[in-house]
Amino acid sequence: MRFLQLPREVECIDKYEVEGLYGVCVTPSREYIIYDKVLAERSLSDLEKSVQELLRSVITRGEREVSGVIERADVAVKHILQRQFFGYGVVEPLILDDNVIDIHVLSGRPIRVTHRRHGELDTRIALSEEELKELVLRLSTLAGKVISEATPLASFIEPRYETRVSVVYYSDVTLRRGLTVDIRKQPKKPWSIIKLLDAKTLSPDEVAFLWLVVKYKIPVMIVGEMMSGKTTVATAILNLTPPKSKIMTIEDAPEIRLCTPYWTRTTTRDSPENPVTVFSLLRVALRLSVDYVVVGEVRGEEARDWAQAILLGHGAVTTFHADSPQSALLRLTTPPISVNPQALRMLNVFVKMIPFRREAGLERRAEIYVYDEEKLTPLYTYNPVSDEIKLNPSISSPIKDFSFFKRASLAHGITLDDLEKEFECMRRIIVEVHSEAKKIDSKLEKPDICELSETLYKRLREAGFY
Ligand SMILES: Nc1ncnc2c1ncn2[C@@H]1O[C@H](COP(=O)(O)OP(=O)(O)O)[C@@H](O)[C@H]1O
Numbered sequence: 001m002r003f004l005q006l007p008r009e010v011e012c013i014d015k016y017e018v019e020g021l022y023g024v025c026v027t028p029s030r031e032y033i034i035y036d037k038v039l040a041e042r043s044l045s046d047l048e049k050s051v052q053e054l055l056r057s058v059i060t061r062g063e064r065e066v067s068g069v070i071e072r073a074d075v076a077v078k079h080i081l082q083r084q085f086f087g088y089g090v091v092e093p094l095i096l097d098d099n100v101i102d103i104h105v106l107s108g109r110p111i112r113v114t115h116r117r118h119g120e121l122d123t124r125i126a127l128s129e130e131e132l133k134e135l136v137l138r139l140s141t142l143a144g145k146v147i148s149e150a151t152p153l154a155s156f157i158e159p160r161y162e163t164r165v166s167v168v169y170y171s172d173v174t175l176r177r178g179l180t181v182d183i184r185k186q187p188k189k190p191w192s193i194i195k196l197l198d199a200k201t202l203s204p205d206e207v208a209f210l211w212l213v214v215k216y217k218i219p220v221m222i223v224g225e226m227m228s229g230k231t232t233v234a235t236a237i238l239n240l241t242p243p244k245s246k247i248m249t250i251e252d253a254p255e256i257r258l259c260t261p262y263w264t265r266t267t268t269r270d271s272p273e274n275p276v277t278v279f280s281l282l283r284v285a286l287r288l289s290v291d292y293v294v295v296g297e298v299r300g301e302e303a304r305d306w307a308q309a310i311l312l313g314h315g316a317v318t319t320f321h322a323d324s325p326q327s328a329l330l331r332l333t334t335p336p337i338s339v340n341p342q343a344l345r346m347l348n349v350f351v352k353m354i355p356f357r358r359e360a361g362l363e364r365r366a367e368i369y370v371y372d373e374e375k376l377t378p379l380y381t382y383n384p385v386s387d388e389i390k391l392n393p394s395i396s397s398p399i400k401d402f403s404f405f406k407r408a409s410l411a412h413g414i415t416l417d418d419l420e421k422e423f424e425c426m427r428r429i430i431v432e433v434h435s436e437a438k439k440i441d442s443k444l445e446k447p448d449i450c451e452l453s454e455t456l457y458k459r460l461r462e463a464g465f466y
């Protein structure tokens with residue numbers, strides 16, 4: 001740790017503790033300062049004494065078991081040993097801080113973090129190239145990935161904190177200049193759709209619409225920039241599928257979390273001898289009789305096989321890095337992706353993520369677009385002035401105005417009138433469940449995604465729609 005104490009001259013606009021071990025101060029000049037509370041409370045001579053005691057016990061007892069040594073160490077010494085030898089050194093406190101959602105490390109530069117409330121902040125911590133190399137090797141070894149000058153690019157989930165680590169290793173790729181590591185954290189618990197509703201990311205109408213759409217297996221694509229909340233929304237709406245749906249997820253790094261017991265969770269493997277690609281996993285998915293095929297993120301030519309899955313009538317939820325549904329459609333239909341236009345006619349619903357900064361921190365709003373008969377129409381749009389999401393006034397019914405619901409009505413033997421009634425019922429249930437949950441736990445940690453899915457479908461059954 002570079003800081004044992006908060007430097008005296010510093011003013012903080014936000015100040016809090018992390019697990020009782022560290023203190024954090026965010027300054028008006030957008031600096032993130034983290035300091036060690038455990039060590040700050042100890043004098044240097046005191047610490048020296050503890051270390052000497054530890055050394056003596058190692059020498060006199062001939063201790064071989066490292067864990068035994070640590071077990072008997074003094075609190076402060078234990079704290080350092082744990083962080084430096086078993087944890088990730090100076091990066092560890094940043095990982096422990098739940099408010100930090102992204103950690104960006106370039107050798108020799110101050111580490112930058114993305115903070116849940118304050119956005120991008122600079123820290124006063126920098127790692128030398130040697131220190132960063134050591135950290136990368138430790139992270140990758142734990143995840144069972146090989147990183148070297150020959151294989152300099154990697155993205156994996158580090159198992160201890162389940163953070164997603166992306167590395168560009170020192171090599172000819174970086175012109176042998178420096179090394180970049182990005183650590184992306186997941187919330188401890190996935191956000192439920194009710195929590196997204198409460199955060200005003202989605203309106204009750206939008207939630208009901210998406211619930212109807214996934215229930216009837218109409219494919220959904222979520223677009224937005226990086227960190228705009230695509231995977232968060234994908235996870236929440238996938239948990240609106242009927243309980244016990246058969247779902248196969250295909251991801252580079254496992255982020256999506258589901259409740260259904262019939263969940264085939266797969267990730268790609270980028271080993272040089274035996275690679276498993278999104279493409280090969282999709283081939284398998286098409287042979288399994290699953291209800292939904294979920295590709296975490298569609299990027300390149302594998303989109304053609306994903307489109308095939310849609311054509312075969314699988315439900316599909318996917319994310320795509322694009323700033324709008326228009327540009328997503330354009331990129332999907334032109335080289336190198338060149339998806340079969342026939343399949344795109346089945347891709348009828350787009351969610352567009354809009355991230356922005358407010359006083360309260362980083363927020364997200366979602367718009368919904370409908371792609372019907374080769375025409376893209378905004379359905380629910382966001383007005384930043386009133387901070388409201390509203391139905392496009394030229395739409396009279398979000399169900400009957402679009403021809404793709406006819407496809408769903410034929411496939412499921414249900415009339416358009418009944419679909420519309422179900423949509424109304426879903427909206428009522430969502431509003432009820434949200435206000436009931438709010439009374440029990442204002443932060444909406446409860447109900448979790450599994451309890452929520454059960455409640456929603458129980459109420460839908462009581463209303464005669466399931
Ligand atoms: N609606 C939201 N409101 C506030 N924070 C959010 C919201 N959705 C996501 N986040 C936070 O933003 C970060 C990135 O979200 P993620 O869904 O992984 O984005 P993407 O898939 O677009 O890169 C996560 O740490 C998450 O907790």
Ligand SMILES: [Mg+2]
Pocket residue numbers: 230231297319
């Ligand atoms: Mg994502």
